[in-house]
Amino acid sequence: MKPIRYERRKYTQGPTPIERLERLSQVLGGPHISIKRDDLLGLTAGGNKTRKLEYLVADAIRQGADTLITCGAVQSNHCRLTLAAAVREGLRCQLVLSAPETGDYNPQAGGNHLLFHLLGAEQIEVIPADGDMLAAMEKLADSLREAGRKPYLIPVGGSNEIGSLGYMACAEEIEQQAWESCTPFDYVVTATGSGGTQAGLIAGFLARQSSAKVIGINVSRDRASQEAKVQELLARTAAEVGLQATIHADVVQCEERFVGPGYAIPTEEMVEAVQLVARTEGILLDPVYTGKAMAGLIGLIREGRFSQDDHVLFLHTGGAPALYTASELFLPKQG
Numbered sequence: 001m002k003p004i005r006y007e008r009r010k011y012t013q014g015p016t017p018i019e020r021l022e023r024l025s026q027v028l029g030g031p032h033i034s035i036k037r038d039d040l041l042g043l044t045a046g047g048n049k050t051r052k053l054e055y056l057v058a059d060a061i062r063q064g065a066d067t068l069i070t071c072g073a074v075q076s077n078h079c080r081l082t083l084a085a086a087v088r089e090g091l092r093c094q095l096v097l098s099a100p101e102t103g104d105y106n107p108q109a110g111g112n113h114l115l116f117h118l119l120g121a122e123q124i125e126v127i128p129a130d131g132d133m134l135a136a137m138e139k140l141a142d143s144l145r146e147a148g149r150k151p152y153l154i155p156v157g158g159s160n161e162i163g164s165l166g167y168m169a170c171a172e173e174i175e176q177q178a179w180e181s182c183t184p185f186d187y188v189v190t191a192t193g194s195g196g197t198q199a200g201l202i203a204g205f206l207a208r209q210s211s212a213k214v215i216g217i218n219v220s221r222d223r224a225s226q227e228a229k230v231q232e233l234l235a236r237t238a239a240e241v242g243l244q245a246t247i248h249a250d251v252v253q254c255e256e257r258f259v260g261p262g263y264a265i266p267t268e269e270m271v272e273a274v275q276l277v278a279r280t281e282g283i284l285l286d287p288v289y290t291g292k293a294m295a296g297l298i299g300l301i302r303e304g305r306f307s308q309d310d311h312v313l314f315l316h317t318g319g320a321p322a323l324y325t326a327s328e329l330f331l332p333k334q335g
C-alpha cells in the first residue's frame with residue numbers, strides 16, 4: 001500500500017469506546033456482542049460522518065475552499081455534521097435537501113432540520129424527492145464562483161474515496177482496540193446507505209489482513225444494488241490508497257431484509273430493536289439507520305447466523321437527533 005499522505009482534521013479526542021453488551025447478549029442468547037460507540041464522535045451530536053469529514057474538510061481547506069456544499073434528506077445526519085465541521089473551521093455551508101418521498105416538506109421540522117437552522121446554514125435549498133441533488137449543488141457552486149468564492153462539493157453521505165479513508169482509519173482503530181483487549185472480532189455489523197462506512201471498513205480490514213467480516217444492513221436499497229454500490233466505492237478507495245490485496249466480490253455482504261417498505265419508513269423490528277437496546281443497555285439508537293441495523297443483527301442472531309463463541313461488533317453510527325422526531329413510535333398509545 002502507498003503511505004497514506006492525506007491531511008486529516010481531528011474532531012474527536014482519542015478512539016471511541018468499545019463496550020461489551022453483556023445484557024443484550026444474554027437476552028438474545030447469542031454470540032458475544034460489543035458496540036463501537038461512534039455515536040460519541042466529535043462535532044454536533046456525533047455519528048459516522050465525523051470520521052469522513054476529517055479527511056474531506058482537510059481536502060477542502062487544502063484546496064482553499066471557503067464554503068462547503070452538500071446534500072441529503074430533510075433529516076440528514078450528514079448535512080448536520082458537514083455544517084458543524086464548517087462552523088468549527090470558520091467556513092460557510094450551503095445545503096441541498098430532497099423533500100420526503102411521502103408527505104410534504106415541513107419547514108418547521110425538528111431534529112436535524114432544526115439544527116441546520118441553529119448551526120447557521122448559509123442557504124438551504126429544498127428540491128423535490130426525485131430531483132437531481134448533484135445538479136442543484138453544482139448550481140449553487142456556480143453562483144458562488146461567480147461571486148468570487150470557492151465552494152467545495154461533498155457528495156451525499158460524504159461517500160467518495162476520500163471520505164472512506166475515515167472508515168479505513170476506524171478499522172485500524174478497531175484492530176488496535178481488539179489487540180489491546182485480546183478480543184479479535186469475527187464480524188462487524190453496520191448500517192449501510194451511501195456505502196462509505198462499509199467500503200472504508202472493508203478496505204481498512206484488508207489493509208490490516210484482518211479476518212473480521214463486515215456485514216452491511218441496508219437502509220434503503222435491495223441487496224444487488226447496495227452490494228454493487230459498495231463494491232464500486234471499495235475499488236475506488238483501494239485504488240486511491242494503492243491497496244495490493246486481492247479483493248473478492250464476496251467480501252461485500254449486504255442484507256436487504258430489514259429495510260421494510262423503504263428508506264426512513266419505520267418497521268416493527270426496528271421499534272423492537274430500539275426499545276430492547278434502550279432497556280437492556282441504556283443506549284439510544286435511531287429509527288432510520290442504527291435501529292434497522294440492530295434489527296438486522298437481532299434477526300441474523302435468531303436465524304442462527306453466528307455461533308455462540310463468535311465476537312460480533314455492532315457499529316453505532318449515530319443519528320440520535322432523528323429519534324426525537326419519531327416520538328409516536330415509542331410513546332404509549334393514547335386511549
Ligand SMILES: Cc1ncc(COP(=O)(O)O)c(C=O)c1O
Nearest residue numbers: 077193194195196197289317319
Ligand atoms: C446515523 C447513520 N448511520 C449510518 C449511515 C450510513 O452510512 P453510509 O452512508 O456511509 O453507508 C448514515 C448515513 O447517512 C447515518 O446518518
